[in-house]
Amino acid sequence: MTSVKTDVKEIGLYINGEYVPASNKNTFDVMNPATQELIARVSEATEEDVDRACRVARDAFENGPWRRMTVQERAAKLRKMADIILERKEEIARYDAMDVGKPYEATVGHEVARAAHNIRFFADFVEKQGGETYPMGEEYINYTRYEPVGVAALITPWNVPFMLTTWKLGPCLAGGNTAVIKPAENTPLSVSLLGEIAKEAGIPDGVVNVVQGQGSVVGNALSTHPEVDLISFTGSTATGKRILKSGADTLKKVSFELGGKAANIIFEDADLEKAVPGSIRAAFMNSGQVCLAGSRILVQRSIFNEFLEKFKEAAMALKVGDPQEKGTDMGPLVSEDHYNKVTSYLEIAKEEGAELVCGGKRPELPEYLYKGFYLEPTVYISNNPKSRICQEEIFGPVVTLIPFDTEEEALQIANDTDYGLNGVVWTENLQRAHRISHHVRAGTIWVNCWFVRDLRAPFGGFKKSGIGREGGHHSMEFFTEAKNICIALK
Ligand SMILES: NC(=O)C1=CN([C@@H]2O[C@H](COP(=O)(O)OP(=O)(O)OC[C@H]3O[C@@H](n4cnc5c(N)ncnc54)[C@H](OP(=O)(O)O)[C@@H]3O)[C@@H](O)[C@H]2O)C=CC1
């Protein structure tokens, strides 16, 4: 058996409605992390290319029709875009499976569908959005308008490239802004299609541009560019800090979705029929390369052994393998560098005295996957919540079970982190569910579920997990400027 073989793709930058090479004709190679085969050569933008993309986006914003269209006209084009995404869902999911190593089946069924929903949701949202009016007796009346901000830089990570980019692009375009998108260098394939999909949907040239290349060059050029008015960024906390500094001189608006180290708390009254599979998903979906991963599993001591046995059995039953193949639960890690980072925590865990329950090594795989960056689902037990494996975002299929006795202790451990993106609570006690949800310091708490999303709800992090919120009117507030108009009536 072999993985799906494809020709090496040649991918250009997408600027002003067409694919173009980099100004110096340089390209970079993209590998399939499941096999280390070369899958694409991608044009590597220079600062000059980024400058051109930003100027094109500025011109499309100032002089083009996009921001002048009625919301109904813009919404119709966005709905068309969502339709095209669904029509091309196999191609998009195949791309994400090829460069991220995501299981194709889950990607085509969930993530690409969600990507289309991201665009359609904001088309519907802006059509229904009203303004405010504040009459001042008979003499004056105030009313508000929500106007686009300008040129947005959308900088996105490699773990969920297409879906997370559309999560930003939907509200950006619905608000009447123009965009320069920069996907992660490891995973440029699916996002490279967004410019042509926008064009096919009738969105004017220059409104959606995609530049490719390294964060330190291309991302930095965007974050410092005078024509960029706002930056919506999803990625690591370390990069978020850098972008905040680079954007400071030009006073850019920022929205940051950053890292996480969620506590997944299992109380003794939890229904383990739900808590075990739910915790497995939260731990190992996307090979654990998920900001929302429930990677610190806090288990009440009275049920610790029972939970441990069930969790271990379920983790070991996950099918690790070729992301292109039906039935694969977990693909490889995204790259050699990332594999080295994740596996360095296996050494750290040993030094910290954590007990290895299962995993911690490469799985046995067919020969054609020998070079892939695979790691078995790995589970530790630790009694030291302050240890590095319990504090740092490993971003791989490595989780730690931590025993606790009381609610107070669970809360203390849950909140003992720099991060605050989300938390998960498993209990059949309604009062406890509310109590714990109120006291865990994080932007989203899931009770007896994980990663259930309503796009109207605020999404974002406390502490070092982010700045601002995305979702519904939160996204629209970021991507628009509220203007008050005060009219004298006499
Ligand atoms: N809160 C949330 O919703 C989510 C958060 N994340 C977080 O993302 C991280 C994983 O993604 P990862 O790609 O490694 O994150 P990085 O922060 O390394 O990269 C994210 C993006 O920023 C770019 N970038 C890197 N350096 C700079 C710079 N100096 N200026 C501007 N842009 C730059 C990267 O480019 P390049 O790749 O080319 O270096 C990439 O496109 C994890 O910490 C995870 O928790 C992920 C998903 C959701």
Ligand SMILES: CCCCCC/C=C/C(=O)O
């Ligand atoms: C495998 C999917 C992980 C998605 C992580 C971030 C989600 C953001 C959102 O739902 O908007």
